[in-house]
Amino acid sequence: MRIRDRLPSGTLAVGGGLVVNGLAAYAFITLASRDLGPEAYTPVGLLWALSFLLGPGFFQPLEQEVARIVAARSDGRVGPVVRTAAAIGAAMVALLVVLALMLGSRIRQDLFDGHGLLVVGLLLVLVGLGIGHLVRGVLAGLGRFGGYARYFIGDGIGRLVMVLVFAATVGGVGAYGLAVGLAPFIGVVLALAGQRKLSLEGPAEPVGGLSRALGALLVASVSTALVLNVSPLAVEVLARPDQADDPGRFLNALLIARVPLFFFQAVQASLLPRLSALVGAGRFDELVHVFRRLLGLVVGIGGVAILVFAAIGTRIVEFAFGADFAVDRRDMVLLAASSAVLMVALSFAQALMACRAQGRMAAAWVLGLVAFPIVVALGDDLFLRVELGLLATVSVAALSMAALLVERLRSTTRWAVS
Numbered sequence: 001m002r003i004r005d006r007l008p009s010g011t012l013a014v015g016g017g018l019v020v021n022g023l024a025a026y027a028f029i030t031l032a033s034r035d036l037g038p039e040a041y042t043p044v045g046l047l048w049a050l051s052f053l054l055g056p057g058f059f060q061p062l063e064q065e066v067a068r069i070v071a072a073r074s075d076g077r078v079g080p081v082v083r084t085a086a087a088i089g090a091a092m093v094a095l096l097v098v099l100a101l102m103l104g105s106r107i108r109q110d111l112f113d114g115h116g117l118l119v120v121g122l123l124l125v126l127v128g129l130g131i132g133h134l135v136r137g138v139l140a141g142l143g144r145f146g147g148y149a150r151y152f153i154g155d156g157i158g159r160l161v162m163v164l165v166f167a168a169t170v171g172g173v174g175a176y177g178l179a180v181g182l183a184p185f186i187g188v189v190l191a192l193a194g195q196r197k198l199s200l201e202g203p204a205e206p207v208g209g210l211s212r213a214l215g216a217l218l219v220a221s222v223s224t225a226l227v228l229n230v231s232p233l234a235v236e237v238l239a240r241p242d243q244a245d246d247p248g249r250f251l252n253a254l255l256i257a258r259v260p261l262f263f264f265q266a267v268q269a270s271l272l273p274r275l276s277a278l279v280g281a282g283r284f285d286e287l288v289h290v291f292r293r294l295l296g297l298v299v300g301i302g303g304v305a306i307l308v309f310a311a312i313g314t315r316i317v318e319f320a321f322g323a324d325f326a327v328d329r330r331d332m333v334l335l336a337a338s339s340a341v342l343m344v345a346l347s348f349a350q351a352l353m354a355c356r357a358q359g360r361m362a363a364a365w366v367l368g369l370v371a372f373p374i375v376v377a378l379g380d381d382l383f384l385r386v387e388l389g390l391l392a393t394v395s396v397a398a399l400s401m402a403a404l405l406v407e408r409l410r411s412t413t414r415w416a417v418s
Contacts (some may be wrong), residue, residue: 014152015266030320042251045181048180053225058222061220062133062137063133064353065217071280086138097123121181135151140270152191152368154191161186166179191237224346230393233385238386239382258335258339260301278354284412314332341398349361359403360408364404367397375393
């Protein structure tokens, strides 16, 4: 009961959806790994990584700002916010799709080993995630976490259903690419099922009213996505010809080590609206109390995860994906440690956004990313240098955001204006 009290409202509902999504995601990855083998699985894994880099990287700001503004509004009117956010989101989707089409041949050959259907999957997932993040922002802002949870259920189960459908028609790598691309659309349909009183009537809100800090949020979101996904991409780029299997091995080990981070999304979804509402009401003492309790829980979960993966992490990877994907205990400990620190950094990021310090949060993420190539340039061990680079990145970002949040809360009289 004490742990439950530390969690923002809606965390358990979203957590339930993420449990289903997580199980479905790992079933999908296991199926792809065992069906395709390490080398053929690598381009599918890269599509998976790119979907999290480009999708949430560009569309997360809209979800966060829509959730923040809707939660802080007293009139309950979501139409003006949604109409403007949809226009901005459509422009982002169009830009990314055009860019992907212009680079289509390079993407197909250099990243996807010539598989054109993986490019199609990438285009589909960009559109689907753009719509999905907007829907999730509205539902989170309104506190409708049941619908928010159903998005993750539809996304996870839909991906598995689609791969089974396409396995019988398309087959091979293409089946997995199309399944990744179509899954967000299924999530959106399930999330909106049964939703009432979501009228979009009324004039669109001015773009400046949606967020005067959208540029900073975009920088922060892309930086966050890079932090989350740069390590498997770095392994792909740095691997020698005789290390062709290593990107797939590293990606699967990282996915296992990030199981706690995956479920931390449930806290993220409900934390920002909760903190934003407290800031809007000027209840800063309560905000500090809520955040400290949550941060203590996050640190405890991260510490336990490190111990668990140190003990049995390598066996979990081999059991899930097979002996061909085995990694060392050191790799699992370092990856688990980076995931634990990343959860802390993400907690501080939510608090900074709620305190309208998006620019400072973006600067902290960028500062963290600067550390990655510096550390990776040291040493020759492929996995070790990337793992240490990732740990340095999240540590610098977390420490920077902690200092910025303390300073922000000390100066509430200068910026906390209704």
